[in-house]
Amino acid sequence: MKSHFMFVGKQLIRMILLLICVSIAAFFLVSVSPVDPLQANVGQAALGSMSQEQIAKLNAYWGVGEPAMSRFLAWASDFFRGDMGISLLYRRPVAEVIAVKFVNSIWLLAAAWMISGIMGFLLGVLAGMKRGTWIDRAVKGYSLMIASTPAFWLALVLLMVFAVWLQILPVGLSVPIGMEAEGVTLADRIRHAILPALTLSITGVSNIALHTREKMIDIMESDYVLFARARGESSWSIFKNHGFRNVVLPAITLQFASISEIFGGSVLVEQIFSYPGLGQAAVTAGIGSDVPLLLGVTVISAAIVFGGNLTANLLYGVVDPRIRRGGAKK
Amino acid sequence: MTAERQGMDKDTMKKNIILEIQNLSVSFQQYGRGFAMTDLDVIRDLNVTVHEGEIVAAVGSSGSGKSLLAHGILGILPYNASLGGRILYEGEELTQKRKEELRGNEIVLVPQSVAFLDPLMKIGPQIRKGKKDPGSRKKLDEIFEGYHLKQEVQDLYPFELSGGMNRRVLVSTAMMGNPRLVIADEPTPGLHMNMVRRVMSHFRELADQGAGVLLITHDLEQALETADRVVVFYAGTTVEDADVKDFGAEETLRHPYSQALWRALPQNGFQFITGTQPYVKDMPKGCPFAPRCERCREDCKGEIPYREIRGGKVRCLHTE
Numbered sequence: 001m002k003s004h005f006m007f008v009g010k011q012l013i014r015m016i017l018l019l020i021c022v023s024i025a026a027f028f029l030v031s032v033s034p035v036d037p038l039q040a041n042v043g044q045a046a047l048g049s050m051s052q053e054q055i056a057k058l059n060a061y062w063g064v065g066e067p068a069m070s071r072f073l074a075w076a077s078d079f080f081r082g083d084m085g086i087s088l089l090y091r092r093p094v095a096e097v098i099a100v101k102f103v104n105s106i107w108l109l110a111a112a113w114m115i116s117g118i119m120g121f122l123l124g125v126l127a128g129m130k131r132g133t134w135i136d137r138a139v140k141g142y143s144l145m146i147a148s149t150p151a152f153w154l155a156l157v158l159l160m161v162f163a164v165w166l167q168i169l170p171v172g173l174s175v176p177i178g179m180e181a182e183g184v185t186l187a188d189r190i191r192h193a194i195l196p197a198l199t200l201s202i203t204g205v206s207n208i209a210l211h212t213r214e215k216m217i218d219i220m221e222s223d224y225v226l227f228a229r230a231r232g233e234s235s236w237s238i239f240k241n242h243g244f245r246n247v248v249l250p251a252i253t254l255q256f257a258s259i260s261e262i263f264g265g266s267v268l269v270e271q272i273f274s275y276p277g278l279g280q281a282a283v284t285a286g287i288g289s290d291v292p293l294l295l296g297v298t299v300i301s302a303a304i305v306f307g308g309n310l311t312a313n314l315l316y317g318v319v320d321p322r323i324r325r326g327g328a329k330k
Numbered sequence: 331m332t333a334e335r336q337g338m339d340k341d342t343m344k345k346n347i348i349l350e351i352q353n354l355s356v357s358f359q360q361y362g363r364g365f366a367m368t369d370l371d372v373i374r375d376l377n378v379t380v381h382e383g384e385i386v387a388a389v390g391s392s393g394s395g396k397s398l399l400a401h402g403i404l405g406i407l408p409y410n411a412s413l414g415g416r417i418l419y420e421g422e423e424l425t426q427k428r429k430e431e432l433r434g435n436e437i438v439l440v441p442q443s444v445a446f447l448d449p450l451m452k453i454g455p456q457i458r459k460g461k462k463d464p465g466s467r468k469k470l471d472e473i474f475e476g477y478h479l480k481q482e483v484q485d486l487y488p489f490e491l492s493g494g495m496n497r498r499v500l501v502s503t504a505m506m507g508n509p510r511l512v513i514a515d516e517p518t519p520g521l522h523m524n525m526v527r528r529v530m531s532h533f534r535e536l537a538d539q540g541a542g543v544l545l546i547t548h549d550l551e552q553a554l555e556t557a558d559r560v561v562v563f564y565a566g567t568t569v570e571d572a573d574v575k576d577f578g579a580e581e582t583l584r585h586p587y588s589q590a591l592w593r594a595l596p597q598n599g600f601q602f603i604t605g606t607q608p609y610v611k612d613m614p615k616g617c618p619f620a621p622r623c624e625r626c627r628e629d630c631k632g633e634i635p636y637r638e639i640r641g642g643k644v645r646c647l648h649t650e
């Protein structure tokens with residue numbers, strides 16, 4: 001039990017170090033960006049009609065001319081006190097902006113994560129158990145094809161088919177255009193999330209299916225499955241007794257590791273569907289030099305991804321008897 | 331015990347044949363250079379017969395094809411292996427379909443290593459193949475009692491057991507069915523002498539109830555202690571089929587390799603012959619033992635029939 005706490009402690013320290021590194025990297029990437037925040041956000045024309053004083057004020061607001069190091073330290077010291085700063089673009093606290101975007105994104109991400117995980121697992125297991133049959137070839141063919149298809153292209157195809165030709169799903173956004181927030185129903189939200197979620201799921205499935213298939217093939221060739229066959233166990237019995245048990249461990253790792261892929265994919269997909277989620281906020285913040293917001297989004301995303309990996313490691317300890325009981329015995 | 335067994339030996343002559351393997355061959359298709367496929371003939375001309383009530387030991391050194399024989403009988407060879415020759419079970423061809431019907435109940439395997447246990451399944455359910463009915467539970471409890479395994483062991487995972495305990499677990503799996511043919515692939519390494527005797531006496535009990543036992547081992551001493559008949563393997567071929575009592579003296583044996591094994595026994599002075607078993611890829615033509623044999627002559631490079639001499643069988647031209 002003690003070693004378990006040690007393990008979690010170590011992981012947490014690693015996570016904090018990682019977050020520090022990620023935020024430093026993000027910060028300096030923004031500070032070396034060639035985009036001039038004033039030109040990007042105020043506009044060339046407006047700038048031209050402003051007085052020197054006004055421009056100086058704006059420069060101070062966007063932090064132009066201030067050394068990157070001192071800006072970062074100021075941001076970091078605020079952050080550790082729980083203050084993520086004020087978004088320069090939205091003029092609201094970063095925490096608030098992220099909360100709103102996060103709620104928009106989370107359903108999309110969760111749905112894509114669950115669907116790709118479950119479908120990928122089922123397809124991978126089936127293909128691995130029936131290696132060499134048409135089922136296997138179909139799953140493998142589909143996965144390889146999707147893996148080599150860019151996500152944005154797939155998104156555009158889905159958009160064309162369902163939103164433009166069939167016109168059964170909206171083209172973009174997370175709520176109907178021009179509607180009061182109170183008037184938006186759950187059904188509206190779901191309808192708007194379907195296409196982005198579908199895009200993310202379709203691309204997510206292929207990776208999980210291919211990896212699960214590999215694992216399943218290894219298992220089916222293992223000595224213990226050989227022996228189960230020699231003992232007259234049926235295919236179903238072999239899956240129930242040995243296949244599932246042994247494939248579920250790598251599947252857990254895979255599933256939690258895929259959080260990062262889903263997250264990464266969402267940046268692109270939200271952009272295409274103009275879906276106002278975390279991914280889109282990251283892009284907007286990056287282009288608009290909204291440093292506090294960008295750093296906020298980066299840190300939160302990294303924390304979620306890292307939290308996923310930590311969960312996988314902890315679950316492993318619960319599910320795998322060799323870890324769960326092995327530690328207790330010694 | 332010896333007298334009793336010799337009495338039985340005479341009986342087995344009249345008893346039914348359970349398993350008859352005729353000129354079995356196993357070859358692996360492998361990719362050679364480029365896309366050329368080559369066949370690797372790891373087993374040729376394997377002949378083994380097991381009667382009702384009989385323990386037959388298959389003796390041979392490492393790599394002589396003993397495990398492949400076991401896997402061939404059970405139909406669990408790798409997908410790139412092909413099986414030639416004939417296997418008859420109860421007088422009828424043992425097709426893959428029949429193997430699948432019979433294995434696990436009528437034909438059981440005691441596998442060679444602990445890797446054949448699922449590392450993530452508890453011992454009890456694993457031996458019961460996941461069955462939970464009172465009958466299976468009771469039977470397993472009784473088997474565990476017989477092998478001095480505590481009932482708590484059923485709730486453990488293979489990694490929590492010692493090597494010897496896992497061996498007993500492997501043997502227990504065979505006792506769960508109603509075996510008519512037991513194929514035990516090196517069932518006893520790592521077990522204490524007493525436990526070895528117990529396992530062997532269980533095989534004897536099964537045989538006395540009419541089953542046939544094929545005991546695969548590289549340990550000639552153990553084979554002589556337990557079996558009724560010994561089949562000697564060399565480089566994927568059976569070179570001799572002899573009654574256990576033929577191993578009483580060198581002269582009663584037939585093949586030069588069996589005689590070499592005999593001389594290597596502790597009581598006969600540990601005299602080992604030089605050289606090693608040839609590897610499949612550089613197998614000599616004709617007799618595989620020829621390069622190490624004193625009696626080797628020119629005709630040993632040709633076809634060698636498996637012939638009957640003095641009540642046993644031998645694959646050698648120069649023995650009477």
Ligand SMILES: Nc1ncnc2c1ncn2[C@@H]1O[C@H](COP(=O)(O)OP(=O)(O)OP(=O)(O)O)[C@@H](O)[C@H]1O
Binds near residue numbers: 358392393396397
């Ligand atoms: N999948 C395979 N592909 C190619 N060759 C193989 C394969 N499996 C086994 N062999 C070869 O077949 C021969 C016989 O192997 P087998 O496992 O039957 O030996 P064995 O008599 O059981 O040895 P041991 O006493 O070490 O268990 C060996 O030379 C081995 O290299």
Ligand SMILES: [Mg+2]
Binds near residue numbers: 396442
């Ligand atoms: Mg072997």
